[in-house]
Amino acid sequence: MSTTSAENLLLRLYKNQRLAPFYIIRGPLSSNYCPLLEWAHEFSSLLLQQANGLSPQEASDKVKLGHSDLLFITKEIESEGGSEKNKGRAKPLQDHKAYKVDDPHMNSYFKAVQYGPMELEQKFIFVDKGQLISEYFANKWLKTLEEPTANVTTLFLVENQVPLLNTIESRAITLRVQSEDLNETYPIPEEHEDFSTFLKKLSAHWELPKSARKKLDEYCERPSHYHLALDAIKEAPQLRSWLYQTMNDYMLAPNHTLYAQQHWLEEIKWFDKAETFNNSPSERFYGLLRCVIESTAHKVYGD
Secondary structure, three states: OOOOHHHHHHHHHHHOOOOOOEEEEEEOOOOOOOHHHHHHHHHHHHHHHHHHOOOHHHHHHHHHHOEOOEEEEOOOOOEOOOOOOOOOOEOOHHHOOOEOOOOHHHHHHHHHOOOOOOOOOOEEEEEOOHHHEOHHHHHHOHHHHHOOOOOEEEEEEEEOOOOOOHHHHOOOEEEEOOEHHHOEOOOOOOOOOOHHHHHHHHHOOOOOOHHHHHHHHHHHHOOOOHHHHHHHHHHOOOHHHHHHHHHHHHHOOOOEOHHHHHHHHHHHHHHHHHHHOOOOHHHHHHHHHHHHHHHHHOOOEOO
16 A cells, blocks of 8 residues: 555654644544554554664564554444344444543553653554544543643544544644545645645535635635635635645645645644634634745745
8 A cells, every 4th residue: 555645744754853742634434444543553664664674564563563652542343233234334433432531541541641752753642533532531631732742642543524622623733644445535736736726626516605606716816815715715614624624635745845844734733723812714714825825836846
């Protein structure tokens, strides 16, 4: 399976010691197995290959046997049982029990997060099905989220379209992965494609009010006129999440430099923090749009 852009970005950030303390890794849902957990194991294997010079087989074996700087917090998939028809099928997401403070899996997390890495430059903790973290539990977790341990990165694995608590969303950077096994793909800009062209191509299928559609189309023709996109957002609030995700897909594509992607991630941090201070959506989106357009203007592509 080929390396995803999310894996590439995280490996590059690890190499340059620029990893953030929290990430949300979003990907496809499958009723048969856990593709995000599979991704986490594959990423860990690639990490050990890069950091320790191990062969793919050696790295994979080490991940399976357990590594002091790699922790996987999982919720086992329960079978619905009952009739022969339901036998072996995974329960729907809403039927899974939430993580609890006294959950033995989470006890392992709190022990691990107290200390930095032992062998690698960074300790990685993967929390499977992050949407099962309850609000009560997240509030208990608040100190860890606000005062993260140095050189420890937590990655919350969450299926696409599944909401995550704002307590976590506001403190983490979201990345998306894709599963070739599920034939699910996400838009990737063509080489040297500017953002306005990429946005125009994707937004053609978005259902928007006529006035918002007109302003968005005008913005695609004149991308330096940020007010057109901001006016469209005011008229169609649903555009916020679509535009945000489109910018994220564009900036995290492999054809941008690590510098450009790091600049984008820093802008996302400001975007999330500004919400805490009740900055308007227009103020917050202005910074993101400017970051994206400047990256296109300066042609910051390649390595």
